[in-house]
Amino acid sequence: MTSHASRVLVLNSGSSSVKYQLLDMTDGTRLALGLVERIGEETSRLSHTPLVSGGAKREHEGPIADHEAALKTVATELAADGLGLDSPELAAIGHRVVHGGLKFTVPTVIDDAVLAEIERLVPVAPLHNPANITGIRTAQALRPDLPQVAVFDTAFHTTMPEYAARYAIDVATADAHRIRRYGFHGTSHAYVSRQTAALLGKDPAETNVIVLHLGNGASASAVAGGRCMDTSMGLTPLEGLVMGTRSGDIDPAVTFHLKRVAGMSADEIDVLLNKKSGLLGLCGDNDMREIRRRIEEGDERAQLAFDIYIHRLKKYIGAYTAVLGHVDAVAFTAGVGENAAPVREAAIAGLEELGLAVDAGLNAVRSDAPRLISPEYSRVAVAVVPTDEELEIAQQTYALVNA
Numbered sequence: 142m143t144s145h146a147s148r149v150l151v152l153n154s155g156s157s158s159v160k161y162q163l164l165d166m167t168d169g170t171r172l173a174l175g176l177v178e179r180i181g182e183e184t185s186r187l188s189h190t191p192l193v194s195g196g197a198k199r200e201h202e203g204p205i206a207d208h209e210a211a212l213k214t215v216a217t218e219l220a221a222d223g224l225g226l227d228s229p230e231l232a233a234i235g236h237r238v239v240h241g242g243l244k245f246t247v248p249t250v251i252d253d254a255v256l257a258e259i260e261r262l263v264p265v266a267p268l269h270n271p272a273n274i275t276g277i278r279t280a281q282a283l284r285p286d287l288p289q290v291a292v293f294d295t296a297f298h299t300t301m302p303e304y305a306a307r308y309a310i311d312v313a314t315a316d317a318h319r320i321r322r323y324g325f326h327g328t329s330h331a332y333v334s335r336q337t338a339a340l341l342g343k344d345p346a347e348t349n350v351i352v353l354h355l356g357n358g359a360s361a362s363a364v365a366g367g368r369c370m371d372t373s374m375g376l377t378p379l380e381g382l383v384m385g386t387r388s389g390d391i392d393p394a395v396t397f398h399l400k401r402v403a404g405m406s407a408d409e410i411d412v413l414l415n416k417k418s419g420l421l422g423l424c425g426d427n428d429m430r431e432i433r434r435r436i437e438e439g440d441e442r443a444q445l446a447f448d449i450y451i452h453r454l455k456k457y458i459g460a461y462t463a464v465l466g467h468v469d470a471v472a473f474t475a476g477v478g479e480n481a482a483p484v485r486e487a488a489i490a491g492l493e494e495l496g497l498a499v500d501a502g503l504n505a506v507r508s509d510a511p512r513l514i515s516p517e518y519s520r521v522a523v524a525v526v527p528t529d530e531e532l533e534i535a536q537q538t539y540a541l542v543n544a
């Protein structure tokens with residue numbers, strides 16, 4: 142590595158998308174960012190924005206078969222801006238890895254053993270770890286000389302108290318199969334809880350925050366003084382809130398029932414609960430924008446799906462208020478949390494007894510900045526705090542390779 146290398150490329154590979162950012166870590170400037178969506182479909186879409194020398198956003202539509210092809214397209218786009226992966230200024234590539242199990246509690250330089258462990262965890266993150274692995278392998282092939290760093294979604298949650306991390310099942314069985322609650326979106330929960338403290342002008346070590354990360358995948362966390370006390374996702378990213386295509390919490394007996402009575406296999410049940418449930422299963426759409434549009438037109442199925450989504454959210458806000466005892470702020474983040482004012486309004490409605498309220502005028506403001514949406518009199522602050530998993534991953538990656 143040359144001493145002046147100060148750029149980090151971050152790859153956030155999801156089940157059907159790749160988000161990426163190229164940053165200069167001397168001052169944290171973003172040089173380029175983009176998103177490849179609907180990978181594996183005929184209508185894949187790439188949107189790439191160079192942020193240097195006045196470059197404009199470029200968009201392409203057309204089939205991108207898999208994550209390897211997606212990453213190669215990203216490399217071509219970056220090269221077209223003079224920001225190619227062959228640049229000597231690149232110090233490292235940082236990868237979001239969703240499941241790190243018990244082994245990975247800190248950012249880790251990837252070698253064959255680390256990659257094998259991420260692979261071993263595929264059964265507990267079937268939608269995510271395979272995409273992360275392809276991202277790592279493709280990046281390694283393009284720049285075998287560079288450090289590749291894994292930043293784990295699970296890492297922030299490893300400090301959860303044992304009473305929150307354990308399921309109430311036979312201890313020997315649980316331990317033999319490493320069955321416990323790991324939690325996900327940890328990079329986002331860590332970043333957003335810190336940003337929320339900053340918004341309140343408080344020391345993160347003395348601030349209690351309920352973070353609601355509402356994207357396609359969604360999770361809540363209870364963070365006390367920077368430490369995760371509980372989170373809604375469990376062994377896998379299926380538990381907890383209602384999500385775009387995932388059921389969140391259900392009676393586990395539903396699965397035996399589907400097997401015994403409906404004759405479904407374990408794999409079929411897995412697909413049902415992970416890919417055909419949640420908002421999609423309830424009303425046929427998983428995009429909150431489309432659901433709100435249908436509700437405006439009087440669609441009752443969309444309304445019921447929305448109500449179920451909100452009911453679950455409210456239950457977690459109540460539960461985490463009890464877990465924390467004292468709450469300084471509830472922070473909404475990710476695609477839905479940052480953009481869907483009706484979700485924020487409905488989730489907080491009726492929670493005055495918990496010290497929570499939303500100001501309709503503030504809630505309607507559109508902005509990319511962290512902001513309060515609660516009225517002056519609200520005992521607990523309600524905030525919209527945009528997440529930036531890529532920045533957080535870049536910082537952790539750069540810190541590790543310079544350590």
Ligand SMILES: Nc1ncnc2c1ncn2[C@@H]1O[C@H](COP(=O)(O)OP(=O)(O)O)[C@@H](O)[C@H]1O
Nearest residue numbers: 355356357358427428429430475476477480481
């Ligand atoms: N303006 C908006 N109003 C409502 N929902 C939105 C809006 N913009 C984006 N979303 C929601 O955000 C989701 C994507 O969020 P994101 O955090 O990018 O998720 P993920 O990282 O899981 O792909 C979309 O599925 C969509 O439902």
Ligand SMILES: CC(=O)OP(=O)(O)O
Nearest residue numbers: 155325326356358378
């Ligand atoms: C862990 C998880 O659910 O991630 P995403 O929201 O990116 O699907």
Ligand SMILES: [Mg+2]
Nearest residue numbers: 356357358475
């Ligand atoms: Mg996400």
